[in-house]
Amino acid sequence: MKALYSLYPDQGAAQEAVDLLRVAGVSDRDIIIRSGEPLDDCELGQRDAGTWLPWITTAGGVVGLGVGTWLPRATAASWPILTGGIPAASWWPNLIIMFELTMLGAILATAAALIVSAGLITGSTAIHEPALAEGWILVGVMTSEPSARVENVLDPAGAGRIRTVN
Amino acid sequence: MIDDLLQPVLRTSWRFVVLILVLGAIVAAGAGAWLYQVYYGIGMAGIRWPVFWAFYVTNFVFWIGISHAGTLVSAILRLVNARWRRPVTRCAEAITVFALMIGALFPIIHLGRPWLFFWLVPYPSERMIWPNFQSPLVWDFFAINTYLTGSVLFLLLPLIPDFALLRDRTAGMRQKIYTALALGWRGTPKQWRRLESAMTIMAVVILPVAVSVHTIVSFDFSMAPVPMWHSTIFGPYFVAGAIFSGIAALILVMAALRKALHLQAFLLPLHFDNLGKLLLMMSLLWAYFVFAERLTTWYGNDPSELAVFWATQRGTYAPLYWTMVACNLVIPVCLLSISRLRTITGCAIASVSVLIGMWIERFLIIVPALGHKYLPYSWGTYRPQPVEVVITVSTFAAMVLLYALFSKIAPVISVWELRAGERTR
Secondary structure, X not given: OEEEXXXXXXXXXXXXXXXXXXXXXXOHHHEEEEOOOOOOOOHHHHOOOOOOHHHHHHXXXXXXXXXXXXXXXXXXXXOOOOOOOOOOOOHHHHHHHHHHHHHHHHHHHHHHHHHHHOOOOOXXXXXXXXXXXXXXXXXXXXXXXXXXXXHHHHHHHOOOXXXXXX | OHHHHHHHHHOOOHHHHHHHHHHHHHHHXXXXXXXXXXXXXXXHOOOEOXXXXXXXXXXXXXXXXXXXXXXXXXXXXXHOOOHHHOOOHHHHHHHHHHHHHHHHHHHHHOOOOHHHHHHHOOOOOOOOOOOOOOOXXXXXXXXXXXXXXXXXXXXXXHHHHHHHHHHOOOOHHHHHHHHHHOOOOOOOHHHHHHHHHHHHHHHHHHHHHHHHHHHHHHHHHHOOOOOOOOOOOHHHHHHHHHHHHHHHHHHHXXXXXXXXXXXXXXXXXXXXXXXXXXHHHHHHHHHHHHHHHHHHHHHHOOHHHHHHHHHHHOOOOHHHHHHHHHHHHHHHHHHHOOXXXXXXXXXXXXXXXXXXXXXXXXXXXXXXXXHOOOOHHHOOOOOOOHHHXXXXXXXXXXXXXXXXXXXXXXOOOOHHHHHHHHHHO
């Protein structure tokens, strides 16, 4: 599989290139977009906008709450202390432990969900384009055979810098 | 722009090496003082009956307070989408992480047998020790660890794109390290969306944690029936004081970074002006809390509370008390309420004053109260010993050292956030 790409100076030009690629029959899944900053000003940045992240955070919080509820009570119950029938665990101070562990669960779940859902660690970094740091936006296509049609689409809208990466 | 921001990371001057050596020597002196205390016993510190909490707990509360600079200020500015926040947030978030790391050391430094520090960890009872979940010190353990975990992630997540930037601009071993730190960041729209969503969620989650941490630190005091500690105002009073000292630390760090790393084009007078106004507001809020606390104590006319009250107002601790008032109220208000004086230098001077004042405030909360408990037979005094002074000074050096080393690993201003801000301007 090869990547054929060109660099564009701004979000408008990159959006135009993507639109032309779509017209040329390239599916969204095969279009590669890379940038050195968020693309908030165009439709490109809205790709994959839907996310489960808030729900995963909530689920992490619920798990943390469960642990925070269980830990002080189970610890108190596991200790053979004689309290004369008085409860060994107390809700008021336990609320603090429950709150902190709820938040810890939510924080860890958010970080883990980001790493997994954004394809960090596992994703390929085959395309290293230092020009992204200068503000250029990369638009390309994953292809098994470099096609003149795709090159024609990428070239006129871009900076005239078509590159191929294996 | 990018070169200016990455220059401190990629180039090392001899001045930097000298700074690291000097700071490292001071930190080593602190470590040596601590080892001396461990070897000869906790009696080497000035901690004597009835004042068992002194410099170390003062430092603990002070540094936890400083940690509120970062995450809290950064999270609020992110959530309200303040445009001027972009050069400020990372400076602030780094303060939080380093201040928490230093603050969290003090419960261990304060232990007579620090090698048994794991006894503080409240895991179930196999060690035949009762882990008391009703103890505020155990609450501290959970609160500080949650806050530290959250703050580290809050700092690291937006660093990933900048690590990727450094990965693409370095070679050799450095590139390998940055490749690992960048976690395979490619800059796809999906990754940007997820990162921005995660940062918004983290900002929402971290805010109540930040408030809870200093409230729980205040519970270390207010849960105890000690004169002038057992007060319902302590939670918000401590949180306000923490934000106050945190903003002062942030201004000071920004002023130092601006000068040392030549960041004049990024850390503008506007940033100091805005933070100066925040500091002024917190100064007035702090004064309001002090007045409310003091008036209630005086009006209540309880003999045990008044003993502490008068010891600080006109007794042994009065010079410290009035220095605190001058540092936390008089100087900042004079400097920051007049726009002509609210310059970078003015803000930095006010911040130094506030940091001194807030350290004294922590000391005055702890020591006079412990020295004047209910029965006069148990009254006592406290004199700090050299070992405590050296350890205290070394923690300030440790803060600067950690920050200096951080500036060699990552840009202290978020490159991608700054660039996104430039575009939307």
